[in-house]
Amino acid sequence: MGVRDDQKAATREKVLVAARDLFNEVGYEETTIRAIAERAGVSVGSVFTTFASxxxxxxxxxxxxxxxxxxxxxxxxxxxxxxxxxxxxxxFAIHYEFETRRVKLFLAHVAASYNPNGDPGVTPYGRNPRLNQMLLDVLDEGVRKGEVRPDLDLQLLVDTLKAAYAWNYRMAAASGGQVPASEMSAVMDRQIALIADGWRPR
Incomplete structure (x- = not known):
């Protein structure tokens, strides 16, 4: 039983690495399960034994x-x-720096999230509880320190910040993934400054 579990875990890891690289190289739509299996060196059946889709x-x-x-x-x-x-x-600068290492993979994730076919196996872009809580914590501390108006809907503010963050990936998409993280971060800095005008106490 232990050997079989180890083999399954090894297959899973090979599939994830192969899929990550293919999604980044050719995109989500163009990548097939067969291509993932070939890149991973496993059978198509092994992929479907490990993942539903x-x-x-x-x-x-x-x-x-x-x-x-x-x-x-x-x-x-x-x-x-x-x-x-x-x-x-x-x-957000840390996020840009991280995601631009494999920006086509991130764009593939966003594209799959908004695919009108709506594959139920996709965890939609934006459902990231850790980022959400991180941003809420910063804003909540800002309220306590008097930097952020206490009457604001902080979750709506977080959603607005995440929308700006995602929108900036249009530059990466338009350039074939060649925009440096620093350029997107610079745009995000200006957007945050603009949004901050609305959260400051009056």
């Missing part, structure tokens, strides 16, 4: 990447300083 593979690839991203945040968050706007800018 290509969409589920994508969701697991992105979840695995989030674990890597938030390991970075665990190291950085205690050292974030400055105003609410400064800390939010740092959080």
């Amino acid at each position: 290509k969409a589920e593979v994508l969701s697991h690839v992105m979840s695995h990447r989030l674990a890597e991203l938030y390991a970075e945040f665990d190291r950085v968050i205690p050292y974030l300083r400055g105003s609410v706007a400064d800390r939010l800018s740092s959080i």
